Amino acid sequence: MSQASNAPFNSPFxxxxxxxVVSCQADEGDPLDDLDTLNRIATSVLRGGAGGLRAEGVTRIAAFRSLTDLPIIGIIKAYDANGDVYITPDFFSAKAISxxxxxxxxxxxxxxxxTAPEPWTELIPRIHAELHRPVLADIASLEDAVAAERAGADAVATTLYGYTAETAGIRTPSWPLLQALVAHLTVPILLEGHITHPPDxxxxxxxxATAVVVGSAITRPETITRRFVGVARQKNLHFTNDQADDAV
Structure with missing residues (x-):
């Protein structure tokens, strides 16, 4: 599926x-899990020059819509019995965020x-036909991306790299994956996940990459603080070990 054939849905990309693009989300129980707080974060990142937002849930998407005409990537998170998260798993969810x-x-x-009750191979054409919205395929591998493009996805994002069984636990961007996506796909490619520094x-x-989606490195003080604290602890440990060496 080429970009040209998806022309009606290319405008947001x-x-x-x-x-x-800044992902303004907060997990349940996070101190930032408050609509007014997230609205303020979204306002701040827009003032800082964000080109768009990624948001979860109907209430937050609607609130952010009132703040900007820039593109909003919408999702709804659903969890299975094992606690695994799935992004916009059915047409009901897609229509709600649309x-x-x-x-x-x-x-x-x-x-x-x-093998889901509503597999994404069926959701993509239905979203196009009934909601007239472009679809961003959140993927974890080149194989996922190629299949999604063939099914009609208008763009792909590396969002789920690090969150599938094959990639579990990886918390750094995969530059080889990005390069492979650029080499093999014709649709826009968004790098999302594990970006912590502007040079990334x-x-x-x-x-x-067509665009870059950044979340925790911008919007989550707890995560940012933990990164700094980790460095300080490494330094303190090094200092303590040096003291022990001196005492020997």
Missing amino acids: QQLHGRI DAGADIIALDCTARRL ALHALTLG
Whole structure:
């Protein structure tokens, strides 16, 4: 499936070309899990120059829609009995976030979802036909991405790299995966996940990513603080070991 054939759905991705999208989310129980707080975070990142937002849930998407005309990538998270998270798993979820004002519907398009009651191979054409929204395929591998493009996805994002059984626990961007996506796909490619420093975003754009989605490194003080504290603890441990060596 080429970009040309998806022309009616390309506009939001054209707007995002070369931009930073900020994912404004908070897990249940997080101190930031409050609509007014997330609204303020979204307002701040928009003032900082974000080219778009990624948001979870109808209420948050609707609130962010009132803040900006820039593209909003919408999702709904669902959890199975094992606690595994799935992104926008059915048409009901897709319609809800479309009605709330999302410009782009993101779906879990990994191989694990092919046997779901509503597999993404069926959801993509239905979203196009009934909601008239572009679909962003959240993937974890080149194979996922190629299959999603063939099924009609309008763009792909590396969102689920690190969150499938094959990639579990990886918390750094896969530059080889990005390079493979650029080499094999014709649809826009968003690098999402594990970006912690501005040079990472620049590198992704240089390699050919259409846009970069950044979340925790911008919006989550707890995660940012933990990173700094970790460095301080390493330094303190090094200092303590040096003291022990001196005492020997």
